[in-house]
Amino acid sequence: MIQLLLRRLFLGLITIGLVSGIIFVSVEALPGDSCTAFLEREAEGKRLENCRNDLGLNRPAAVRYFDWAGRALQGDFGVSANGTKSIADMVGTRLRNSLVLALASLIIGIPLAIFLGIVTALWRDRQLDLWISTIAIFAMTIPEFVSATVLILIFSVWLGWLPGIVIAPAHAPISQLLPEVILPIIAISMVMTAHMLRMVRTSVIEVMASDYVQMARLKGVPYWQMVFRHVLPNALLPAINVIALTVAWLLGGVVVIEVVFNYPGLGRLMIDAISDRDLPVVQAIALILALIYVGVNLSADLLTMIANPRLRTLHTRKS
Amino acid sequence: MTAPVTTAPVSPAPLIEIEDLSIGFTSRSGATLPILRNIDLTINEGETVGLVGESGSGKSTLALAMMGYLKGGLRVLNGATSFRDRNTFELSTQELEQIRGGELALIPQNAGQSLTPTLRIGAQIGEALKLHSRIEEADCPARVIELLSQVRLPDPEQLVERYPHELSGGQQQRVAIAMALAGEPDALLLDEPTTGLDVTTQAHVLELLRDLAANTGTAMVYVSHDLGAIARVSDRIVVMYAGEIVLEGNSRQVLRTPVHPYARGLLASIPKLADARLPVAMDGRPPSPGGTGAGCAFADRCALAEARCRAEQPLLQKAQGGQTVRCHLQEEVAHLAMPASATAERTSIPDRTPSVLDLDDVAISYARPGLLDQILGRQSNATPTVDNISIAIRKGETIGLIGESGSGKSTILKAIAGLLPTKNGKITFGSNEALHSNVDKRSNDQLRRIQLIFQNPDDSLNPRHTIAEILAQPLRLYFGLTGDDLRARSEELLERVRLGAHYLERLPSQLSGGEKQRVAVARAFAADPELVLCDEVTSALDVSVQAAVLELLKQLQEDQGTTYLFVSHDLAVVRALADRVAVLYQGRLCEIGPAERVYALPSHPYTEVLLGAVLEPDPDTAPVLTAEDVVELSPVANGCSFQRRCPRRLGAICDSTTPPLQSDDKGHAIRCHIPREELLALQSQDHAQGDATSPRLTQPGL
Structure with missing residues (x-):
């Protein structure tokens, strides 16, 4: 099992290495560079050359890649293209803000999805299941910018209960941010919960139909004991990887929500950086997103391995 | 020769009674289609009953109905089933949970899929103990180990820590048996318990079940399509066809002189080890649920069928030798000879054929x-x-x-x-x-x-x-x-x-x-x-x-x-x-030769073990079990691949050297260190010593 884990870790590292290369090359392939973006119309002749010299842009691409990757490894992403702010600082606060949003959504979304998934599966095809499942399908199909706008319309414009946009600055303490992000959290967890709920429901139904659940019944195991001992541990195993996928989706979903609510997170920073052609920032964010993606999937694999006796006992025992 | 199974109590008390039971489902077109039709059956205390039929005959549905369990979509159309005079389908959930796994336990068809994959063996058996036995919580682990040794599993102390997937098929089936025994049941329902197991494993598991029935006096309902397995464990055999009981009688009568044409056809269609001829096929196929007309369900496939058979449903009636049969023509059937294979012995292929x-x-x-x-x-x-x-x-x-x-x-x-x-x-x-x-x-x-x-x-x-x-x-x-x-x-x-x-x-x-x-x-x-x-x-x-x-x-x-x-x-x-x-063991050739010679004179110890374990639908044969039924995992043993299980193992030479191929002029060859003549001599010695009907069980070690 350790071997399997090390192999996954190794593959994860390779993935990140490749991703960093691809990010670098694709940014490189875009017409223009940081200097042409910064200098705009004055980007010609001596000025351009000086700027490129200052930023080290006239060195060979390979050298620049390893320079960038090496520094990134140490947490130093350089300075932004307008030459003043440290990217690490800038991205750091934004990352914190995005994580607040994402984690809050997960803390609400995952337990809710598991609970509702189990409820709908156990009371399959009853009124309750039909209602919850119908709502879930709606939540899944409506794009999050639409649901976010509707939420703002209802809770902020009509009822006036919650702020419609976030006005706190990026570096505000979490205590100040939290009350303002309730609507974004609701918007994100709605879609996420719906996806996971459907998955948990299917998985529970499948396990309920298995031979071992029938056997448990015919062994005289009381219903709820059967659900908790025989059904759930087996039904939630496949859910772990779906949750990981949902978390990965969250990274993308968060961008849209952040823009709608004007939330100072990583997503909005990326949109701004792209429109400003602040390439070092774009590179840094892309790399961080890739890291999170790989990290989440790796932890999901690890969790599955711990929870699944079939994988846990791999290579360790033979009868 | 003695009867295959232990005797039932002198004055049998009924344990499970099924009266006029019909179970069916509603089809998409709204019609009610019966799976079981008017079943009357009584299982007495301490009795072993074999329920035999082909797929779709309703035998599993019947066994599960005895526990008050119906698979999705099925419902009781008519009649009732009772356990110790309590109507099973009218019991409360709590009462049912008491009976299931307690007084009435199931041994499922596929133990590998019937054990919960995320629970350790010990926990699963312990759960049954806690639900159905009065022993103290603290004594549970010891009792679990006792149960595991009772079903002859090696190293029970270690086994309780294992997960189902770490066990071989035969071991999983034994765990399922131990789990069923936890509640000290009065009756065991066995739903094809050995289907899917290897021949040697199957023979061992069946011997275990026979011993259990003899020692504990537990009644058994043994459901199977395999008449060989049924013959080995049952006092009484019930033959089902298209959801009906068509024949019931004591094992010997049903296997030797069945009075229902379907049972005769079924017996004739089973290939036998001693017979090189093709078995006799039965034409047609069983009717689908609801597809039976006014007459006998078997009429369309029956060679004897007359106008009466198609018009009038036969009732169960007494017949020769204490059998109960559903056939208008049972008397004619009783006087007919058993169908025999008509195909001639085949001509052998000359050795020099390219x-x-x-x-x-x-x-x-x-x-x-x-x-x-x-x-x-x-x-x-x-x-x-x-x-x-x-x-x-x-x-x-x-x-x-x-x-x-x-x-x-x-x-x-x-x-x-x-x-x-x-x-x-x-x-x-x-x-x-x-x-x-x-x-x-x-x-x-x-x-x-x-x-x-x-x-x-x-x-x-x-x-x-x-x-x-x-x-x-x-x-x-x-x-x-x-x-x-x-x-x-x-x-x-x-x-x-x-x-x-x-x-x-x-x-x-x-x-x-x-x-x-x-x-x-x-x-x-x-x-x-x-x-x-x-x-x-x-x-x-x-x-x-x-x-x-x-x-x-x-x-x-x-x-x-x-x-x-x-x-x-x-x-x-x-x-x-x-x-x-050609006989293979773990990817290595053990024996090859003309079929009649290999089957008549199995020389390699593995072929001997394999052929000895085959069950035949004959009340007078018993498997000869000489080797342990341990499934070997990789890697394959060095030297001779069979050395770890071989009952005739010589010693170090078997561990180290691949055995040479010994062949004779008939094209019959084996791979073994022991000379052929010596192997055959050893076999006849064994036959002389042991009574062929009592299987010799060796202690299954690891």
């Missing part, structure tokens, strides 16, 4: 080199799954490959078909045509001449293609047939497998299991092959259907001179069809 296919020292390995090994160009040095196989297959003969699961039978077929690369050795086709080990690199003609038929036609026939499309593929590919020619040839092929041209437009899902397998046979023969590889082709079929498919294969061979390589775990089936047999 071979179609030569396997020369073939080794096959599933181990694929890792990425690093590939980069460094290293060869994997894992022991190959199959090794050292040399067989020459002669034109027009049938070679049977036998062995337990994991013996490499199917692996060899796949390698010949080019689906698995060989690691060593060569496969020569025809006179001297080397066969490439990759199917993509073989010529079209080579592909045509070797065809493969799979075990399960549900998987091997594309469910979205009509039979016409399925047959057209080889015809178009190999012969370029189109239009009317194609159609004519397809029809001809269907005729040859005894299906009419009207099947062409059907989809596989509209055919019965036997019909589908006939289509698979037709597809193979569409290529006009020289060699047909048959991989467990009858294993998924009911016995009566199996007999018909065997007959078909035999007929086709006689007409076209085709050569078969026939893989099966069922030794009796191979006996019925094969000219020569």
Whole structure:
């Protein structure tokens, strides 16, 4: 099992290495560079050359890649293209803000999805299941910018209960941010919960139909004991990887929500950086997103391995 | 000779009573279709009853109904079932939970899938104990271990910590038995408990169940399609057909002189070890639920049926020898001779016949080199799954490959078909045509001449293609047939497998299991092959259907001179069809020779063990169990592959040296360190000492 884990870790590292290369090359392939973006119309002749010299842009691409990757490894992403702010600082606060949003959504979304998934599966095809499942399908199909706008319309414009946009600055303490992000959290967890709920429901139904659940019944195991001992541990195993996928989706979903609510997170920073052609920032964010993606999937694999006796006992025992 | 099973109590008290029970479901068209019809059955205390029938006869539904359990969609249409005078279907949930697993326990068909994968063995048995026995919580672990030793599992202390997937099939089945015994039940329901186990494992599990019944006085209801297994464990046999009980009587009577024509047909369709002839097939197929008319459900398949049989439903009535039978003509049936096979003994294939296919020292390995090994160009040095196989297959003969699961039978077929690369050795086709080990690199003609038929036609026939499309593929590919020619040839092929041209437009899902397998046979023969590889082709079929498919294969061979390589775990089936047999153990050849010699004089200790474990539908035979039924895992043992289980093990030489091939002038060869004559002498010595009806159980160690 350790071997399997090390192999996954190794593959994860390779993935990140490749991703960093691809990010670098694709940014490189875009017409223009940081200097042409910064200098705009004055980007010609001596000025351009000086700027490129200052930023080290006239060195060979390979050298620049390893320079960038090496520094990134140490947490130093350089300075932004307008030459003043440290990217690490800038991205750091934004990352914190995005994580607040994402984690809050997960803390609400995952337990809710598991609970509702189990409820709908156990009371399959009853009124309750039909209602919850119908709502879930709606939540899944409506794009999050639409649901976010509707939420703002209802809770902020009509009822006036919650702020419609976030006005706190990026570096505000979490205590100040939290009350303002309730609507974004609701918007994100709605879609996420719906996806996971459907998955948990299917998985529970499948396990309920298995031979071992029938056997448990015919062994005289009381219903709820059967659900908790025989059904759930087996039904939630496949859910772990779906949750990981949902978390990965969250990274993308968060961008849209952040823009709608004007939330100072990583997503909005990326949109701004792209429109400003602040390439070092774009590179840094892309790399961080890739890291999170790989990290989440790796932890999901690890969790599955711990929870699944079939994988846990791999290579360790033979009868 | 004594009766096969222990005697029932002197004045039997009824334990389970089923009265006029009908169970059915509502079809999509709204009609009520019965699965069980008017079942009357009483199970007495301490009695073992065998419930036998083919798939769809309702036997499992009946067994589960005894526990008050109905599968999804089913409901009780009529009648009742009671356990100790309590109506099972009227009990409260709590009362049912008390009875299930307590007084009435189930041993499921597939223990591997019936044990919860995320719970340790100890926890699962402990759960049953806590629910159904009064012992103190603290004494549970000790009792679990006691139960595990009672079902003769080795190292119970270690086993409680294991998960189900870490156990072999036989061990899982024993765990399921231990779990059922936890509640000290008055009756055990066994739903095909040994189906899917290897012959030796099956024989051991059945002996265990017999001993349990004898020692604990537990009543048993044994559900199976396998009359051999039923014969071994039951006092009384109940034969079911199309949801009805058609015959009931004591085991000896039912197995020797059944008075129902269906039971007679069923017995005749079972291939027997001692009989080299093909079993007699039964025509037709059972009616689907609701498909029975006013008369007898078996009338359409019955050779004796008269007008009365089709018009009037027969009632259960007393018949000769205390049997109860549902047949108008039972008296005529009782006077008829048992159906016997009409096929003649086959002519043997001369030794000098040129071979179609030569396997020369073939080794096959599933181990694929890792990425690093590939980069460094290293060869994997894992022991190959199959090794050292040399067989020459002669034109027009049938070679049977036998062995337990994991013996490499199917692996060899796949390698010949080019689906698995060989690691060593060569496969020569025809006179001297080397066969490439990759199917993509073989010529079209080579592909045509070797065809493969799979075990399960549900998987091997594309469910979205009509039979016409399925047959057209080889015809178009190999012969370029189109239009009317194609159609004519397809029809001809269907005729040859005894299906009419009207099947062409059907989809596989509209055919019965036997019909589908006939289509698979037709597809193979569409290529006009020289060699047909048959991989467990009858294993998924009911016995009566199996007999018909065997007959078909035999007929086709006689007409076209085709050569078969026939893989099966069922030794009796191979006996019925094969000219020569090769016995495999863990991918190594143990014995090869003419079928009549190998079956009559099994020389290799493994062949002896294997043949000894076969169960026959005969109350007077008992399996001879000499070796432990431990499933060996990889790697294969050094020296002789069978040394770890061999009852005749010599010593160090078996561990270190691959045994030499000893062959005689009849083409009968074995791989063993002990000289053949000595092995045969040892066998007759054993027979002289032991009573053949009492199996000798050796202590199953690890």
